[in-house]
Amino acid sequence: MQNKKIWLSSPHMGGNEQKYIKEAFDANWIAPLGSNVNGFEKDLEKYLGENSKVAALSSGTAAIHLALILSNVQRDDEVICQSMTFSASANPILYQGAKPIFIDSEKDTWNMCPIHLEKMIEEKIAKGKKPKAIIVVHLYGMPAKIDEIVAVSKRYNIILIEDAAEALGSSYKGQKCGTFGDFGILSFNGNKIITTSGGGALVCRNQKDKEKAIFYATQSRDDAPHYQHSEIGYNYRMSNVVAGIGRGQMEVLDDHVKLRRDNNKFYQEIFKNIDGVEVFVEPSSDFYSNHWLSCIKIDSNLTNINPEKLRITLSDEDIEARPLWKPMHLQPIFKKYEYAGSKISKTLFLTGLCLPSGSNLLIEEKNRIKKAILKGIK
Numbered sequence: 001m002q003n004k005k006i007w008l009s010s011p012h013m014g015g016n017e018q019k020y021i022k023e024a025f026d027a028n029w030i031a032p033l034g035s036n037v038n039g040f041e042k043d044l045e046k047y048l049g050e051n052s053k054v055a056a057l058s059s060g061t062a063a064i065h066l067a068l069i070l071s072n073v074q075r076d077d078e079v080i081c082q083s084m085t086f087s088a089s090a091n092p093i094l095y096q097g098a099k100p101i102f103i104d105s106e107k108d109t110w111n112m113c114p115i116h117l118e119k120m121i122e123e124k125i126a127k128g129k130k131p132k133a134i135i136v137v138h139l140y141g142m143p144a145k146i147d148e149i150v151a152v153s154k155r156y157n158i159i160l161i162e163d164a165a166e167a168l169g170s171s172y173k174g175q176k177c178g179t180f181g182d183f184g185i186l187s188f189n190g191n192k193i194i195t196t197s198g199g200g201a202l203v204c205r206n207q208k209d210k211e212k213a214i215f216y217a218t219q220s221r222d223d224a225p226h227y228q229h230s231e232i233g234y235n236y237r238m239s240n241v242v243a244g245i246g247r248g249q250m251e252v253l254d255d256h257v258k259l260r261r262d263n264n265k266f267y268q269e270i271f272k273n274i275d276g277v278e279v280f281v282e283p284s285s286d287f288y289s290n291h292w293l294s295c296i297k298i299d300s301n302l303t304n305i306n307p308e309k310l311r312i313t314l315s316d317e318d319i320e321a322r323p324l325w326k327p328m329h330l331q332p333i334f335k336k337y338e339y340a341g342s343k344i345s346k347t348l349f350l351t352g353l354c355l356p357s358g359s360n361l362l363i364e365e366k367n368r369i370k371k372a373i374l375k376g377i378k
């Protein structure tokens, strides 16, 4: 019998999603508003805690775009962004006609290096051009060194946008990722920790910002009986149908976090006696990762395997693995922009690999993965 493909991270339904969708159908609220949208926002606000006001949107990318607009980022402004990330963190900077400045990672969390960040800000201020915003990412669910990053953003009074697209359920010193910055963003794309098939959210610190985000996301309609517009509008609101999936998924979010964390332990167990392979783990007990994806780093001097060889070995067994994100400063579209740092993110890209991490992995599938890995390493 043919093996079923094992995906890197696939949707995992909890059971009640269709109930909420049926409610939307029964009420004929098949629109970008309605009780599922409001309910999903309430669920997220409750989950993130006190100072979070959430606007449900069509994607995480839309949420980053609106965060930049709410931060008043305009043409030729400069926005600092973590280099080691998915392109969706940086693309909205270009939508605004602004310029990204990329910052290297630090070794412990693979996220933005606070030292290079501060150095770059000081250089820019010396030249008379203070960056308008900072976009920090919690990559693969691992919280960034957020205390240091928040301190820098406060010291220089620069808006902080926290890309928590991969980090719903992660926390730092007990505080949830997405709640540290002036804005947080979440994604519910198909492969994320919970999914609405496609969707995202902007996490605001106050009701006023949330309302303004919803205003922009629904075509910036002025308060008038006719359609009147004084600002550019966007069609970025979440639909009431997919918000129903989100409500069902919120019921199982904590279970999914636990299952993904178990996956990470599973890989630690496999690799603990294998020289040259390191599983990406939390640097200290301050960090709590949802381990959205479990990743390894391979030192090819100590083992006969390299990331690409292992990826192909797994692929031959119908198991999906994937290289780490290729840093933005190495991407053709972003190459011409400024970069501060050395080679940490580049080295991670060249030596790392993401392994299957779905919360729906079965025991049999884990056994297949383990067998294939050990075959590849031998």
Ligand SMILES: *Cc1c(COP(=O)(O)O)cnc(C)c1O
Binding pocket: 058, 059, 060, 061, 062, 085, 086, 088, 089, 137, 163, 165, 166, 186, 187, 188, 189, 199, 200
């Ligand atoms: C998925 C992701 C996004 C974008 O979210 P979408 O909902 O797919 O638009 C942004 N940043 C990071 C780091 C992501 O992984």
